[in-house]
Amino acid sequence: xxxxxxxxxxxxxxxxxxxxxxxxxxxxxxxxxxxxxxxxxxxxxxxxxxxxxxxxxxxxxxxxxxxxxxxxxxxxxxxxxxxxxxxxxxxxxxxxxxxxxxxxxxxxxxxxxxxxxxxxxxxxxxxxxxxxxxxxx
Amino acid sequence: xxxxxxxxxxxxxxxxxxxxxxxxxxxxxxxxxxxxxxxxxxxxxxxxxxxxxxxxxxxxxxxxxxxxxxxxxxxxxxxxxxxxxxxxxxxxxxxxxxxxxxxxxxxxxxxxxxxxxxxxxxxxxxxxxxxxxxxxxxxxxxxxxxxxxxxxxxxxxxxxxxxxxxxxxxxxxxxxxxxxxxxxxxx
Numbered sequence: 136x137x138x139x140x141x142x143x144x145x146x147x148x149x150x151x152x153x154x155x156x157x158x159x160x161x162x163x164x165x166x167x168x169x170x171x172x173x174x175x176x177x178x179x180x181x182x183x184x185x186x187x188x189x190x191x192x193x194x195x196x197x198x199x200x201x202x203x204x205x206x207x208x209x210x211x212x213x214x215x216x217x218x219x220x221x222x223x224x225x226x227x228x229x230x231x232x233x234x235x236x237x238x239x240x241x242x243x244x245x246x247x248x249x250x251x252x253x254x255x256x257x258x259x260x261x262x263x264x265x266x267x268x269x270x271x272x
Numbered sequence: 273x274x275x276x277x278x279x280x281x282x283x284x285x286x287x288x289x290x291x292x293x294x295x296x297x298x299x300x301x302x303x304x305x306x307x308x309x310x311x312x313x314x315x316x317x318x319x320x321x322x323x324x325x326x327x328x329x330x331x332x333x334x335x336x337x338x339x340x341x342x343x344x345x346x347x348x349x350x351x352x353x354x355x356x357x358x359x360x361x362x363x364x365x366x367x368x369x370x371x372x373x374x375x376x377x378x379x380x381x382x383x384x385x386x387x388x389x390x391x392x393x394x395x396x397x398x399x400x401x402x403x404x405x406x407x408x409x410x411x412x413x414x415x416x417x418x419x420x421x422x423x424x425x426x427x428x429x430x431x432x433x434x435x436x437x438x439x440x441x442x443x444x445x446x447x448x449x450x451x452x453x454x455x456x457x458x459x
Contacts, residue, residue, distance in 0.1 A: 138337035140299055145341015146348065148292045153349035154276075155285030159359050159381045164369065167442075167449035170362040173282055178423060180286025181293075185428030188294050197294070205297045210426055210433035211416045217433050220414025221422070221440020227407025228441060229448035230400065232386070234419040235305040235412060238405075239339045243346025246382060248392035248401055255405020257316075260309035262406070263413040264324040270414065 149240045158240050160232025167229050215271035227259075277355055293424055301334055304421035306412035308332070308339050357381055373457045385457065396459065415440065 155177055156162050166174035191197040192205040199205060210217075228234050231252045233241060238256065241249040296303040310325065311332040318325035361378040369377040374385045384391065391397030412418040415437045417426060423441070426434020 142341040149345020176282025181289035184290035217436040221437035224411025225444020229445040231404025239342035240346035243343035252405040256409035259406035259409025
């Protein structure tokens with residue numbers, strides 16, 4: 136039961152990404168064609184509000200429900216890791232028209248074919264860890 | 273109630289996404305969807321082949337609960353909150369898609385040419401879907417995050433790594449959309 140709160144945040148996130156059409160393959164295509172402000176507005180306003188939240192975390196104005204300070208852990212350093220990994224991810228995002236969150240949301244929407252994408256994503260994550268010692272980071 | 277059934281504008285969705293990020297921190301965790309791919313691989317016994325997956329996946333149950341919520345959210349939205357499935361795309365986008373062989377763009381959430389039952393059961397369609405998945409999974413774990421972890425949390429935390437990763441997202445996405453997709457669908 137202690138996990139139900141995370142499930143409920145997931146429901147909120149899932150409904151929002153559905154209703155804002157972020158889970159639509161077409162919206163991703165339109166974004167990369169630079170033909171609509173919609174996706175930039177969604178991501179941009181999410182980041183803008185999050186910047187304010189991050190500021191409040193650092194100033195200790197917002198804490199966890201246990202009253203602990205919110206510390207945001209750093210991402211792993213490395214130009215190659217982030218640039219090459221990011222580029223590979225971008226190729227998949229534009230081809231499948233979905234990033235990981237929307238893949239799960241589309242499962243709930245009843246889209247059978249997204250299960251192939253989701254399966255592929257697990258294969259991809261597995262392959263990365265199988266070959267990562269040979270890759271530049 | 274009626275506005276809930278309409279498509280939600282960006283200025284409603286963005287702040288709710290930020291609020292969701294805050295709730296995850298409030299509950300002592302961090303928003304990030306793609307790490308679940310590793311958790312599920314570990315659950316499935318991938319640790320027998322690749323040592324990395326010997327991780328204790330039970331520690332990530334909270335994030336599995338989050339993706340179960342995503343699936344439920346997709347179901348709820350589809351069943352009860354989206355009476356009109358059409359997407360109001362830029363007419364130029366509809367025209368561009370028609371030119372590369374994707375017709376009736378925006379009449380539903382997803383193109384039949386990519387996600388329909390005929391597409392998924394054809395060799396080409398299957399390869400498109402599985403390749404998209406492999407690229408997403410490989411790339412997001414190589415970069416250590418996806419649109420949520422790098423895009424929302426990282427950018428707003430002014431993490432240099434995330435600015436590099438999101439630059440990569442757009443290099444890959446623009447190349448796929450402008451160069452590969454027209455060729456792929458005209459095959």
